[in-house]
Amino acid sequence: MxxxxxxxxxxxxxxxxxxxxxxxxxxxxxxxxxxxxxxxxxxxxxxxxxxxxxxxxxxxxxxxxxxxxxxxxxxxxxxxxxxxxxxxxxxxVYAQIASIPVGYNNPHLEKVATSPEMITSLINRPALGNFPSAEWANILKTGVLKVAPKGLNQVYTAMAGSDANEIAYKAAFMYRRQLERGGPEADFSEQELESTMVNQQPGSPQLSILSFKSAFHGRLFGSLSTTRSKAIHKLDIPAFDWPQATFPSLKYPLEEHAQENAQEEQRCLQEVERLIKEYHNPVAAVMVEPIQSEGGDNHASPAFFQGLRDITKRTNVLFIVDEVQTGVGATGKFWAHDHWNLDTPPDMVTFSKKAQTAGYYYGNPALRPNKPYRQFNTWMGDPSRALIFRGIIEEIERLGLVENTAATGAYLYAGLERLSKQYPQHFQNLRGKGQGTFIAWDSPKRDEILAKAKSVGVNIGGSGQSAVRLRPMLIFQNHHADILLERLEQVIKML
Amino acid sequence: MxxxxxxxxxxxxxxxxxxxxxxxxxxxxxxxxxxxxxxxxxxxxxxxxxxxxxxxxxxxxxxxxxxxxxxxxxxxxxxxxxxxxxxxxxxxVYAQIASIPVGYNNPHLEKVATSPEMITSLINRPALGNFPSAEWANILKTGVLKVAPKGLNQVYTAMAGSDANEIAYKAAFMYRRQLERGGPEADFSEQELESTMVNQQPGSPQLSILSFKSAFHGRLFGSLSTTRSKAIHKLDIPAFDWPQATFPSLKYPLEEHAQENAQEEQRCLQEVERLIKEYHNPVAAVMVEPIQSEGGDNHASPAFFQGLRDITKRTNVLFIVDEVQTGVGATGKFWAHDHWNLDTPPDMVTFSKKAQTAGYYYGNPALRPNKPYRQFNTWMGDPSRALIFRGIIEEIERLGLVENTAATGAYLYAGLERLSKQYPQHFQNLRGKGQGTFIAWDSPKRDEILAKAKSVGVNIGGSGQSAVRLRPMLIFQNHHADILLERLEQVIKML
Incomplete structure (x- = not known):
């Protein structure tokens, strides 16, 4: 029924x-x-x-x-x-905003949606920090945590990408001050206790999060202070005085610009290290997207991210990876940072969108604040959405959807390469090779392409100033890629 | 079945x-x-x-x-x-954290949870700003907006109280700058467009939100900058340099301290007006809870809130009422600010908790930012939680639960008055008369009382330094009040 x-x-x-x-x-x-x-x-x-x-x-x-x-x-x-x-x-191939993973009206998710666990979590919404259900540990272990990034085995749950990022920042600030104070046993000073009540240092310290130009990490006040995508996202909203570093601007095709791109990445890494050492508001963490998504699908190499991990370790700054848009399979790995082969995992990894719930993973127990109620809110997430994520994970495993996305992505990329040779003016800087279906290119007529695509039956999104971004679901297959390629060519011919 | x-x-x-x-x-x-x-x-x-x-x-x-x-x-x-x-x-009588309105395993909510609309919204989660369903307007009109505060007929939906408050702040900042700029048609300056990308004024202006000592408005970076409840909520987290005014400290019983309390409220109002006129970071909005809840159940009179409304109108500052904890019936009115009989409604009213979803109401069309994508995020709420709120509203109407709460609250308050006369040392500053079941008192042995209450079968919460706060559900009736009163007396005798 x-x-x-x-x-x-x-x-x-x-x-x-x-x-x-x-x-x-x-x-x-x-x-x-x-x-x-x-x-x-x-x-x-x-x-x-x-x-x-x-x-x-x-x-x-x-x-x-x-x-x-x-x-x-x-x-x-x-x-x-x-x-x-x-x-x-x-x-x-937009999938809401890159947020539908296993298809509209997926029958397995329908089963999850009608399960007794779902119903009880919908009508008896728990305050997870105070009154979790007996099943909460199991829901986490068989769901959210089953796909935890390598080296990370704990989670703080949240509601959406923005607040997931902000609670990760809060954890970074608390961790930093705890180290400065001399460890988890060290008490707060009277001066700290008093000054924080009037939003002044030392209790409310002027620490910072370093993010990158063109980054997008959300639109609440802390996350927006690290977002550097477009002025319209930021105008008129007070922001913290936090530093931004340059994200590498790679030239395509990558094979033809290997040396130049490597130099560009080195230059950016040096800027990061300089900012960490010199910025007037000390940096508690570096926040980065594996692929800058809203900012225009800007990629960097594994070497760049390995460099970031090295610098942050050397300077004792936390390294947070924002996998809100890249996570959950779209790049042909479950997490995009799996492509980097890091020696030491990120300190925190945030997630949302395709997970249909949100939060951050961590591994170091010292990232749990030293006292209760420091990282806390009424709901701390939503078990009904955590149940949906578990259902998504089950579908991904049952159907091998990460592998599918890697294979379909390769097929689709090859087709787009053909189109880019045929219509080079409309397919500039094709990128995302080997990154599943997380593919984009620039076009001077981007907005016209997106509008015309609808008229030939394709829903596509853009990012940044001029990128067409593909964000199909994980159930996107070669026969869908064929339709997409054919319709894209139709659109180009209409321009 | x-x-x-x-x-x-x-x-x-x-x-x-x-x-x-x-x-x-x-x-x-x-x-x-x-x-x-x-x-x-x-x-x-x-x-x-x-x-x-x-x-x-x-x-x-x-x-x-x-x-x-x-x-x-x-x-x-x-x-x-x-x-x-x-x-x-x-x-x-804690109801999670004051967030369960119509009882655990409410059969009507079970029907909502198994409805076709619920299932489709759980498995096809929309990005409401881009791809709302055809039913979204109807879900809002028959749910969230059916109970909109008088004078307010529009809503921005959100995920929880903290982000609801923050997007209300964002709306206030955008509104303020738009007025300063000369209206919705005035363009941003080049200087604004450039400075906001580096988090500097004028594009990221140093405006502020005025809140009150002991206030609680959430724990993300903007909302936490207006939260002044306890140091442990704020320590180590960077905060904006925003002003706080003194919230009235009333003496109880109110009848015996009428003149003194009125003077106290006047003093606080004068401080608000002075801060609005003089604070170095100009105030875009005043944010206030009808009853400071986490901060210790601090009440003020309708005259105080009428005064706030007057001052904000006179100084052209927005007036935002945080009904996250007080809203949805608990005070014996649907919204606590219904007790104030304002001539002009608040500019925005935020809600969450018992609504099981979140957002802010507004009426003035100029509070819609002048361009799209200024107030935006991926999900902008969750229709499945909006459906639950609609079910809650249906239950409240069907059973007359606001009126029930007013009546049960009066009965319970009378019983607590009797106890306070018998055990004055354990029931100090009893407050919440005429405020439904939103009742509290102070006790020097508060933590012991809360712990011992469990042993006699009652789950109660505290707030502030010494308050026992009652937050029963809207289905709390006189026979439950009798049990509560009896068990409280048992606990007092155990001390």
Missing amino acids: SALRPGLKLRSFARLPAARTISTTPLRAAQPYFSNEPSGPTVSTAIPGPNNKKAAAELNEVFDVRSLNMLTDYTKSIGNYISDLDGNTLLD | SALRPGLKLRSFARLPAARTISTTPLRAAQPYFSNEPSGPTVSTAIPGPNNKKAAAELNEVFDVRSLNMLTDYTKSIGNYISDLDGNTLLD
């Missing part, structure tokens, strides 16, 4: 080998994960169509809709295909 | 008049809302008992449990009663 609304027929999954665990053999491309997905997009009206326009006007009465992309009929969306209110069905 | 786990028998609700809407007649005290609630607490082991201790040790491996109050068996908890893992069942 489907619990979904009448009229929606849930399509059954293709039969796949049972109890499949992580394997290095990708599934055959011909075997679709969603057997009843449409065979291709359907566009029957201009987009937005009349129903969408009407519904948007209605929503606008009570909710700001100026960032609206497309009002969606989620009951009709399936797998890689998103449906609007006018009968249009688009191949979705 | 119950979707809850086998072994849990869902108790049916007592039959009540059908289709009951908001009414001024409270239900008879003898009519229990949960007909199969236990008739009283059961305590069969020391608390924590052996099962709880074992489970806590297991959870501690992966999750910080030092703030643990009680591991909970939510499948056995029912109505006003919370169950632990050792067969103990306690009358719960």
Whole structure:
């Protein structure tokens, strides 16, 4: 019995080998994960169509809709295909904002959504720091923590990427001051206790987080102080006086600019080290995305990140990796920083989006603050969303979706390379080779491409000033890549 | 068919008049809302008992449990009663952290949790700013917005109290700078566009939010800068240089100190006005709780809040009311600021906790930022939690729970007044008369009282340095109040 609304027929999954665990053999491309997905997009009206326009006007009465992309009929969306209110069905390589991992109306997630555990967590929302359920440890161990990055075995749960990043910053500040104070047993001074109540140092110290130009780490006050993507994200909001370093600006194709790119990365690393040593507000942590996502899909090499890890170790500064957009399989590894082969793991790794919940992983027990109630809030996450993440992990393992994404990404990248040779003006700086489907390129007519893509049945997003960014789901397969490549060429011909 | 786990028998609700809407007649005290609630607490082991201790040790491996109050068996908890893992069942007048409104395992919420709309929102989590569902407008209008404070008809949705407060602050800063710039059409200057990318003014202006001593508004970087509850909440975290004013310190009983209290409130209002006029970082908004909750249940009179509204209007500063803990019925009105009879509504009202979702209400269209993507994030809330809030609102209306809370609160307050006369040393500054069940008092042995209360079957919380705070659910009735009063007296006799 489907619990979904009448009229929606849930399509059954293709039969796949049972109890499949992580394997290095990708599934055959011909075997679709969603057997009843449409065979291709359907566009029957201009987009937005009349129903969408009407519904948007209605929503606008009570909710700001100026960032609206497309009002969606989620009951009709399936797998890689998103449906609007006018009968249009688009191949979705944006996946909300890179946040849907295993397809719309995934039947396994539907089972999770109707499970007794889900129902009790929805109607009896716990304050996880005070009154966790007896099952919470098990939900973490069989879910969130089952996929913890190598070397990290503990988690603080949160609600979304922004607050996950902020509580990681808070942990970094507390850790730093604890070291300066002489360890976890050292008491706060009277001066600290008094000054913090009026937001002054030493109790509220003027420490900082170092982030990179073009970085995006969220939009709350602490995270926004590390976000450097676009002025419109930051204008009029007070910010902390924290330092930014230059993120490498690589030239493409990488093979042709190897030496120049290596020099660029060295220059950036030297700037990081100089800022850590000299910035007037001492740096407690370096925060970095494996691939700068909102900032325009800016990549750097494993050598750069190894360098960051070395510098932070040498200068006794924490190293936090923001995997909010890169995490959970999209780069062909479960975590993008798995590509780096670090000797020492990051101190903290934050996650959200495709995890459908959020938080940060850590390993060093000293990153638990020395007293209770220092890292605390009412809910500290949401078990119902943690259950969904567990379901996602089960799907990823059962279907080998990380390996699928690596293989499909290679296939798609090869196709895009062909297009970039044919239409070099529209496919500049193609990047993301070997990074699963986390692929982007620049185009002078980017906004026109995104708009026209809808008219030929593809939903695509942009990033930065001029990048077309692909963020398909982990269930994106070669036959979807074929459709995408074909439709992209159609769009180029329309320009 | 119950979707809850086998072994849990869902108790049916007592039959009540059908289709009951908001009414001024409270239900008879003898009519229990949960007909199969236990008739009283059961305590069969020391608390924590052996099962709880074992489970806590297991959870501690992966999750910080030092703030643990009680591991909970939510499948056995029912109505006003919370169950632990050792067969103990306690009358719960803390309700997580004042965040459970209509009882554990409420059957109506169970229906909501298993509805098709819930399932689709759990498995197809939308990015509400870009791809809202066709139903989102309707979910808002029939839920969150149905109970919007008088004069406010729009909402920005969020995840929890902290980020709801921060996005309200952001709206205040953008509004202020827009006025200074000359209106929504005025462009940003080149200097603003450049300076904000390095976190400097004028693009990242040194504006401030004024909050009150002992206030609690959350623990992210912006909200924590307005939180002034306890040093342990703030230590080691960088904070903005924002002003704090003194919150009135009233003397009890109020009737005996009317003139002195009025003078105290005037003094505080003058300080607010002086700070707005003189603080070196200009004040964009005043943020206040109707009753300072975490800070120790500090009350002020309607005259004080009317004065705040007047001052903020006169000085062209926004007035934000933080109803995260006071909202959704607990004070015997749906919103605590309904007690004030303001001529002009607050500019923004934030909510979370008993709403099980979060956000801020506003009415002035100019509080929508002048361009899209200025107030934005990936999820912008969670429709599944908004659906739960709608279910809660339906229960509140059906059962007349705001009126119930007003009536039960009066009954409970009278009982506590009797106890305070009998045991004046343990019931100091009893407060919350006419504020529903939002009642507190001070006791020099507060922590001992909270601990011993568990041993006699009652789960109670504290706030501030010495307050016992009552935060029962909206389904708390006179027969529960009788049990609470009896057990409190037992505890006092044990001291």
